[in-house]
Amino acid sequence: MPTCQNIAPTTLSMAPYTGPWTKDLASHLLRRTLYGPTQVQINDTVALGVDFAVENLLQIIPSTDPLTWHPDEAVGAQGATWVTEFYPTDEALVDPTEDARKHSLFSWIAGRINTEQNASPSITEKICFFWHNHFSAKRSGDGRNTFMYHRLLDTHALGNFRTLIEDITVDPCMMYFLDTASNTKWSPNENYARELLELYTIGKGPLIGPGDYSNYTEEDIAAGAMILTGWKVRENKSAVANPYSEFDPSHHEDSDKQLSHHFNNAIVASNDELEYKDFIDLIFQKDETAFHISKKLYRFFVSTEITPEIESSVIDQMAQTMLANNYEIRPVLAELLKSEHFYDLVNIGAHMKSPLEFIFSMMNPTLTYPTNGLDGDNLLWKQLYAKASSINQNWYTPPSVAGWPCFYQEPAFMQHWLNAATINSRFWYVTQLTTHSTGISSDTFGTLYSIKIDALSFLATLQTPSDGSAMIDEICLLFLPRLLEQTKRDALLNTLTDGLPEFEWTLQYNEYLANPADVNYSDPVKSQMEAVLSQLFKSPEFQSC
Amino acid sequence: MDRRKFIKNLSLASATVPFMVDNIMAQALPNNLFNVPVSYEDRVLVMIRMSGGNDGLNMVIPIDQYDNLMIQRPNIIIPENKIIQGTYDLGFHPALNGISEMFNDGKASVMQNVGYQEQNRSHFRSMDIWSTGSTEIYEKRGWLGRYFEQNHPEYPDNYPNNINPDPFAVSMGNSISTTCQGTIANFSTLVSKPSNTYNLEESLTTNDGTLNGCNSSFVTTLIEQTNAYGLRINAAYDAGNSLSQYYYIDNNPQNDFKSKISEQLKYVAQMISGGMQTKLYILDVNGFDTHNEQVDLSDTSTGVHAELLQEISDAVYAFQNDLELLGLDKRVMGMTFSEFGRQIASNGSAGTDHGDAAPLFLFGKCISSSIIGNNPVILDEITNQKGVDMQIDFRDVYASILKDWFRISEDQITTIFENHSINYLTLMDGCYSNGLHDEEPTLIWPNPAGEITNLDFYTPGGDTRVNLVDMRGRIVRNYMDMAVDEGRHKLELNLNGVSKGIYRISIVTMNGNKSVSLAIQ
The missing domain is CATH 3.40.720 (Alkaline Phosphatase, subunit A)
Structure with a gap:
């Protein structure tokens, strides 16, 4: 088994890609920016050409607010949003309401990803997950905090990185997560200051001296903690207004703070509620900050395989673009996603699918989404969220402050998504969505809702469903990042025809078309197609994107 | 891995218990299949x-x-x-x-x-x-x-x-x-x-x-x-x-x-x-x-x-x-x-x-x-x-x-651990793997000791080491490092020049180690 390091990309060029704009390459672009592109989205992207396609993708589609659907919500009205509602005044209603809002947040995120299939292709959901992985704040007790944190990520997702860092620093959810909310001059808490430097902005380098991480020192962490003293969260539990953060000068250390030689021995003078911005400014004056976030964007959107050459060319260019644009994110991603390097063969299919990518790359391209009204849709989305959670992508509760190991833990990186337990679950979800009689279901509140792929409807959306061979090629192109080996492609065809000559499928399909309401004709077509999809989704190649 | 080869090679496959690969319903294997002698391999x-x-x-x-x-x-x-x-x-x-x-x-x-x-x-x-x-x-x-x-x-x-x-x-x-x-x-x-x-x-x-x-x-x-x-x-x-x-x-x-x-x-x-x-x-x-x-x-x-x-x-x-x-x-x-x-x-x-x-x-x-x-x-x-x-x-x-x-x-x-120079610690003790000698006492007197103490101990035979070990696990002195016969042995231990404190006398044998505390005054 050869190692993964021996094939280098042919091009490190960040010049715009000008070669043939094919379905394969358009699909590659969409697989990295969506959870599971549909045929319509792929065709539109091909038609637009690479330049317009990327510009189009780099538009944030603002999400609608999470809705109240869980019956335990005591304040908000069913079907309306609870995010601007106040906290229950009756103590007994607090826990049920928080629980209801938590479930609403769960279904909200899965619903956003699932309905991506109905919209113009946009990077929104992927880039929001990128930032959630970057900051990794855990869910707050008050659902409104959690919502505001995610709305903040939406708002700045393609905007200014410095502004995002400034806002996230005093975001209530983050302030609870890394203890800024309890950081006072009498006993400073280092938690946020450490991660601000180590993970969020400049990044840690090798330890080159006692407490010296190349780009900053332990003293900078201590100074950072002092700079951030005095910020409090006003919980606002009984008011209509949301919780908010507030500066309390009496808890703020107002002496000057000395930074290390990595920041040119700068002194951050006392500046009350603006002081943290002065500190952030100093961090953003260091080019390392642009380099660090560029490298993370590269891993997330291109490949985890970063050679010294990639670092000194591609990632360096990304950082230069970011600096030239005053830390705006959009121009960096535009350049990257249009570049020759992005479309290098080595980068195609180089990612392993996250659990959400895995689930929605089955559902979205097959146009599978719930249509059961407020309760049913949200219950099923909550189920899908829980499925992804149970195989280690627990949105709202990342495993650690560094996010998911798949994006940082060398050398296995994205292979961390898969192990004996998660591959088993993934295969079970495939079964549920394809050949299982019920599908993925939820029977909470007494009504059974379920969802699975409708193989017949999906077939109808394909170009030549009656031509078995052509149809198999078509779905391989839709679902897999690379051409499938001939023997495996033939095995799929064999499953479709059940070992019979190919014309038998054509015959069967045409008979079904002539008698669409007769289950004697539709059932065999349906079950053959389900078996094909099951086999395809359980192939190792489908785990990549 | 070639699974067919695996099943064929596996000595277990020759046992009476069928491995039904297709539905993975391997039945319970009889316990005695696994009754291998206790040795370091099994640790x-x-x-x-x-x-x-x-x-x-x-x-x-x-x-x-x-x-x-x-x-x-x-x-x-x-x-x-x-x-x-x-x-x-x-x-x-x-x-x-x-x-x-x-x-x-x-x-x-x-x-x-x-x-x-x-x-x-x-x-x-x-x-x-x-x-x-x-x-x-x-x-x-x-x-x-x-x-x-x-x-x-x-x-x-x-x-x-x-x-x-x-x-x-x-x-x-x-x-x-x-x-x-x-x-x-x-x-x-x-x-x-x-x-x-x-x-x-x-x-x-x-x-x-x-x-x-x-x-x-x-x-x-x-x-x-x-x-x-x-x-x-x-x-x-x-x-x-x-x-x-x-x-x-x-x-x-x-x-x-x-x-x-x-x-x-x-x-x-x-x-x-x-x-x-x-x-x-x-x-x-x-x-x-x-x-x-x-x-x-x-x-x-x-x-x-x-x-x-x-x-x-x-x-x-x-x-x-x-x-x-x-x-x-x-x-x-x-x-x-x-x-x-x-x-x-x-x-x-x-x-x-x-x-x-x-x-x-x-x-x-x-x-x-x-x-x-x-x-x-x-x-x-x-x-x-x-x-x-x-x-x-x-x-x-x-x-x-x-x-x-x-x-x-x-x-x-x-x-x-190629970039680290290792300082071995004595972590094991008192676990004669043949299980026969737990009852053999290890005697040390006087304890607390001054400049000299006496040790009377059992070894199952073969290479045997007797060390004086400090509380950080470092070997301070070695008193025996040789192959000896099975049975009880006596040693006079010279403690002259060793700082006061709590130590252990550690007896390291082929079959396991044992140690006793020793206070030096």
Whole structure:
């Protein structure tokens, strides 16, 4: 088994890609920016050409607010949003309401990803997950905090990185997560200051001296903690207004703070509620900050395989673009996603699918989404969220402050998504969505809702469903990042025809078309197609994107 | 791996028990298939990772430093009257009633101030350092991954096979430990529930050397190994047993609370008793990053940190009890570890920030019940960000386990920790593996001693070493290092020139080690 390091990309060029704009390459672009592109989205992207396609993708589609659907919500009205509602005044209603809002947040995120299939292709959901992985704040007790944190990520997702860092620093959810909310001059808490430097902005380098991480020192962490003293969260539990953060000068250390030689021995003078911005400014004056976030964007959107050459060319260019644009994110991603390097063969299919990518790359391209009204849709989305959670992508509760190991833990990186337990679950979800009689279901509140792929409807959306061979090629192109080996492609065809000559499928399909309401004709077509999809989704190649 | 070949090669396949590969309904294998003689080959190490950075100063408490700890961490310090006394100057967190009892029974030891020079206070970098056993940033392989790789360079191709039918290592829970990461593959397989059976569709892929090809090949191997190892894990679990009543699990009527680590250790005991030849089990307990409210302010002996310690201590206690009831206690040892300790002074959020060194526990029948290393010295004035200084390098603990427990040659161990000069510690004790000589007393007089003392001891024969070992585990003097006859031997030990203090006389034999304490006045 050869190692993964021996094939280098042919091009490190960040010049715009000008070669043939094919379905394969358009699909590659969409697989990295969506959870599971549909045929319509792929065709539109091909038609637009690479330049317009990327510009189009780099538009944030603002999400609608999470809705109240869980019956335990005591304040908000069913079907309306609870995010601007106040906290229950009756103590007994607090826990049920928080629980209801938590479930609403769960279904909200899965619903956003699932309905991506109905919209113009946009990077929104992927880039929001990128930032959630970057900051990794855990869910707050008050659902409104959690919502505001995610709305903040939406708002700045393609905007200014410095502004995002400034806002996230005093975001209530983050302030609870890394203890800024309890950081006072009498006993400073280092938690946020450490991660601000180590993970969020400049990044840690090798330890080159006692407490010296190349780009900053332990003293900078201590100074950072002092700079951030005095910020409090006003919980606002009984008011209509949301919780908010507030500066309390009496808890703020107002002496000057000395930074290390990595920041040119700068002194951050006392500046009350603006002081943290002065500190952030100093961090953003260091080019390392642009380099660090560029490298993370590269891993997330291109490949985890970063050679010294990639670092000194591609990632360096990304950082230069970011600096030239005053830390705006959009121009960096535009350049990257249009570049020759992005479309290098080595980068195609180089990612392993996250659990959400895995689930929605089955559902979205097959146009599978719930249509059961407020309760049913949200219950099923909550189920899908829980499925992804149970195989280690627990949105709202990342495993650690560094996010998911798949994006940082060398050398296995994205292979961390898969192990004996998660591959088993993934295969079970495939079964549920394809050949299982019920599908993925939820029977909470007494009504059974379920969802699975409708193989017949999906077939109808394909170009030549009656031509078995052509149809198999078509779905391989839709679902897999690379051409499938001939023997495996033939095995799929064999499953479709059940070992019979190919014309038998054509015959069967045409008979079904002539008698669409007769289950004697539709059932065999349906079950053959389900078996094909099951086999395809359980192939190792489908785990990549 | 070619599974057909595997089944054919596997000696088990010739047994009367059918392996029904297609539906993976392997029946329970008869116990005697696994009744192999107890030897070093069968030894097992259980590692419990306390993720987040454990507050060592509230776990093993230096009682002689209590007044200064009161200055440093008044809001979180454990009330003195609640500390469980371990020795005259060292105590345990009250939640550690299980482990402290094991300590008193000679089944647990404390390694003080374990860490490395120039502590990195990043969770991620520091956990990498602990997992790789290397402070060099280019090292991506785990320390046990390097060990396994020395002997199995072809892995994962053609594994499992008839010589190595079981996983080398098992990660319990939901993610694989980087400790066993090799160059190409991770040597551990994941077990969440050993009763699970697997029948995953297998298919071939070719690897063109790109990341995509590599990932497909990784999935192909994972599926094959999940099926094949799953059979073995499942069979061992079915054949095995678990006897302790102390686990905190669902169906235990004695305990109403369910603990994940308890359940996982129970699975481990049952898999070992069922004949799994896996050498290493790794468990992970999260939640030690206690920046905030690590104690309940109304009673600092309770709270988040106390609950975590209680859960681990109770689970380890039940596990040890289980191993004893199963007669497996001489085959298994365990250790805890965390990426770093926490700062000496607490913060204002009733928590502690990232620090440096911390104590860890070793446990098992064969562990010398001792405290290796000194109590940390706590000053009477707060130094900003001060952590506990490192005294024992964590790689010395790993290396000593490889040497004393797995009997790996020093040459091989040196290759594993190539940028570190190893200082071997004496960790094992009192565990004659033939089981016949536990009743043979080791006599030492006078004790406390002055310049000379006498030793009367038993050896099963062969190479025998007698060492004077200090509380940091260092060999201060050697009195015997030669092949001798089986039976009792007498030695006069010259202590002239040795500083006053508490030491151990350690007797190291081919079949196990034994030690007794000696005070020099």
